[in-house]
Amino acid sequence: MMQAREVGAEIPEIEVRIPSRAEWVALARLTVATVAARMHFNVDEIADLKLAVAEACTNAIQHARESDEIVITCRIYDEGMQVTIRDFGVGTEAERIRSRDLGEPRVGGLGVYLIRALMDEVEYSVEADSGTVLTMFKRLGDSNR
């Protein structure tokens, strides 16, 4: 389930594939937290990464079939960690994936807002027949490098 390899002998990459079901999201966030801890992210930054990954997986589950899987890939750079979350469900148009209006408390719609608030860079791409890819980047604080 978990693979680690060197990309171009330069960028270490860790990939986890989980079934598209709620009970597996904890594995995704704990894996990313473990990688982040090895990179010396601080406790607050690790918590941010865990939450962003969990929100992304939760979104993926909502528009995928239970038989699908979600692929979580961590790439380790000197400046920080890039995480991609790929699902193979029915994609939502990228321009429609946006943060919610916080003016009125309501159920749902907070996930994308949290991802954008907690990560330094966030980009969605939707491939018509093959699902959604969320690419996000968390920079290491200067004191952690």
Add this chain to the structure above:
Amino acid sequence: MARVDINMQVRSANGSIAVVSLDGEIDVYTSPKVKDFIGKLIDKGTYTFAIDMQNVRYIDSTGLGVLIGGLKRVREHGGAVTLVSTNPQTRKIFDITGLIKVFDIYDSVDEAVDALK
């Protein structure tokens, strides 16, 4: 399997106030259990809650959604919800989402219950 779980208990404080203690992680897997637990209390006529989240190690948007949904339901009956948490990460999430203005969050159960009287 990296299965997480949530333990939930309820006790009565000062008559009509329910103190719900949550212990564990609230995510997409466990939040339906919390929703069901609180929902059944509301169905039975409890509309005033102090929710003790001191032992909640993790909460995501699905957990926030359950709290918002519960708050909306009890407000329809003139009820209220207060929260207890000193966890900096939990408070940060409420702050980022603006829910810090929707929920009153206290450092202790006693304070959260007193605020409901």
